[in-house]
Amino acid sequence: MPPDHAAPDDEPVAQPVPGPQRPSRRALAETEPSGRRGAGRRRKGASTQETLAPLLAIVPGLRLMVGMVIAAVVILGLYVGRDVLLPVALAALLGFLLDPAVSRLKRWGLPGWYRWRW
Secondary structure, eight states: OOOSSOOGGGSOOOOOOOOOOOOOHHHHHHHOTTOOTTTTSSOTTOOHHHHHHHHHHHHHHHHHHHHHHHHHHHHHHHHHTHHHHHHHHHHHHHHHHHHHHHHHHHHHTOOGGGSOOO
């Protein structure tokens, strides 16, 4: 009676598949007359302007989109932080308004009893 499955010795062994071969330096030097890497990758006859034309066409729309995203993030940050930012803004405004009066009182020689002592 034959076995239902083949013996382990009968299974085919997988052979490694060779990967892509790197070109030699001589082959690179022959294909690239300028000696720089990537010099031969650009299409012949295509100017830089023609190559970048599709990208340059979307720049105005991209600028508008980036500006709107930045504005939305700033507005969202101000909305979320309004409970903290409103008192800080009022304190800064009050400090700017009272600074000339405090400087004048110091110049007049007002005694130090009006200052806070912690």
